[in-house]
Amino acid sequence: MPQFLETTATDFEAQFQTLLNAKREDSPDVDDVVAGIIADVRARGDAAVLELTERFDRVALTPETMRMTPEEVAAAADDAPEEVRAALVLAEERIRAYHERQMPSDESWTDESGARLGWRWTPVSAAGLYVPGGLASYPSSLLMNAVPAKVAGVQRLAMVVPTPDGAVNPAVMAAAQIAGVDEIYRIGGAQAVAALAYGTQTIAAVDKITGPGNAFVAAAKRRVFGRVGIDMIAGPSEILVIADGDNDPDWIALDLLSQAEHDESAQSLLITTDAAFGKAVAEAVDKRLETLERRAIAGISWRDYGAVIVARDLDEAAALSDRIAPEHLELCVADPDALAEKITHAGAIFLGQWTPEAIGDYIGGPNHVLPTARSARFSSGLSVMDFLKRTTLAKMSADSLRAIGPAAEVLATSESLEAHGLSVTARLSKLNR
């Protein structure tokens, strides 16, 4: 991977293309295994889920113990340190306040023909939330999925979380309590996704499933899509920082490493207008990598996919950024608002030196579930809209049908759809009688 690029170099375009096209995901092909698991859960329900849970998570459950009781949730949550709980409470408040502003409004109006038109938003009735077990079990991700669902008005939010060898994450349980999750099942993997999508004797089916997971979970979500709605399938995390020379190199290094430490396949990029500053950041990254707890992961990510790009000016930086369409974009420049105006494709923008990306992961308010792998060109982060659906409304008066009905008859005839036309003609005949 090219580590230090200058846009003035003759081979820059080729190097940049290499960066853009780096295949960072190695998704193992687990589709056949997952298809078998889903078929098994559809056929045998609880029995299949319990067997698979015993096999994969080494936990023996019954239909009665599959779901955690409120007392069990409370006891587990009590093990979370008080300062963690307080931080989760603040995070939930801020995420809720942000997402409450996303609620769209219903509309209804009467046009000049006398037709009443509009639409109405309603929440999904039941949503399922996948929460990974083990190392990648993040209470912050739980909040980012659960809070928009609850703000949207989802009545039933059912969460699944595997408990390998019986291990429960106290902070995750505290977050579930704070967010108001309605049901918690200690199951995971493709079997949990299948149970949510199709239902079992114990778990009622949901209408939509969101939340991150491993390759089995992702494959299962793809397979049940259509039966239920799903959120995007997220790829490895990415950050692009655009910084001028007037920054602390160590701050920017830490911002880059905060994505790199997620995953060996994460990508951290810096575009700077100051070559010397770029070199200073690269040095600061190396220095931090000497001591960082997750230096093994972060080091591989930075080595394989990281880069510093020196641009002529901020206009060029903005144009490169739009070609990258980053998941996270940090603008550490003198006038970040002006630069943001020049950006078209980004999942989330963090403006100015006091807004490290990590603020957005936890506590800022906006959602941290964001489009990866250049998909910010056409998609958005998670929001209340993911838990709402729109019903369009139309009510013709006799006058409005008289006014616009004939055009519908003409178009139906031109499309050779006779009954479409006749359904209008029959009514107009009565009106014109």
Add this chain to the structure above:
Amino acid sequence: MPQFLETTATDFEAQFQTLLNAKREDSPDVDDVVAGIIADVRARGDAAVLELTERFDRVALTPETMRMTPEEVAAAADDAPEEVRAALVLAEERIRAYHERQMPSDESWTDESGARLGWRWTPVSAAGLYVPGGLASYPSSLLMNAVPAKVAGVQRLAMVVPTPDGAVNPAVMAAAQIAGVDEIYRIGGAQAVAALAYGTQTIAAVDKITGPGNAFVAAAKRRVFGRVGIDMIAGPSEILVIADGDNDPDWIALDLLSQAEHDESAQSLLITTDAAFGKAVAEAVDKRLETLERRAIAGISWRDYGAVIVARDLDEAAALSDRIAPEHLELCVADPDALAEKITHAGAIFLGQWTPEAIGDYIGGPNHVLPTARSARFSSGLSVMDFLKRTTLAKMSADSLRAIGPAAEVLATSESLEAHGLSVTARLSKLNR
């Protein structure tokens, strides 16, 4: 298929389940063929597209003739009858007026901590529109896809439409002109989808692909999803009419047949509170089927998937409707607005006797691309939102970082993501120095 059901019957629930679970789609497995076509287009670009077009559409094109010139489009459009053009102009105006009201607004506010938060909507830069050739080539569908894209602000709208044996549909060309489609390529099938998704020497890649197509097109859209955005994969059309006894049975019969005539797999259902009226509608359907042009198709659809359900009252009808979650719902009752209030899951609702569903297909204003196969439980019809994406914005002040940063540090530590925490700590250290 049960044709006449009464909710008071002891076996009603079983019969209703049969209706709900009817597998109406027989999607041939063309995935391997499609994968090969996509790989070929990625590898060879124009050459592959042109060869496949010659093979499947029996049309010999060159890179120069693949795209229609404005003169060719105009000449083809001129063959559309004047009344069809006038109807398309009215339809475009009404669809545009409706969708303009859907444009969401950008938001920006400063919270009590001093953090500026908000979001911004931007259009997809380039969209691809698939338009089928042959019998199912509908100008109305073109408008329903193209108008929301243009209202959203999509700068480049590239349309593909196969021209088997050179045949061009004049009404489709007129609709493309009226809607302001920017580029038209006379190609179709999986090769056209691949060309839009990956680009060729002649066709620049787009960011999002929408529009209906056959099994090959649907499989290709599924495969390129991720590289580009796609709209939903629509299943066979459906209508549910809820009617009291105070309706003309022939009108309701025609409304049912206007879906049945689309496709042998379409489903037309009537729920009525008046058994005698239900029987009268069934008789009217049979009578119309004697003469309807598309009686072969409509007859099979009605025989295999159609049904009349007699309900105790409108509350029961509304509850059944929500279990069906119909694509199209027509409410032909004395107080349709009151009944609509009781409905939660439906793609589009048509209120009252003067609003046959066909009005919504052509000229009402709302979109006719709607969720099928019970997916109205979790998804919505096509809208300007499908051509927009949201970028979230966050800008901390030094004070706001001081206020909420410590909570981010706590959560980062609890998730063992050290660099996340350090990126905040480094900044707070300077502030507190």
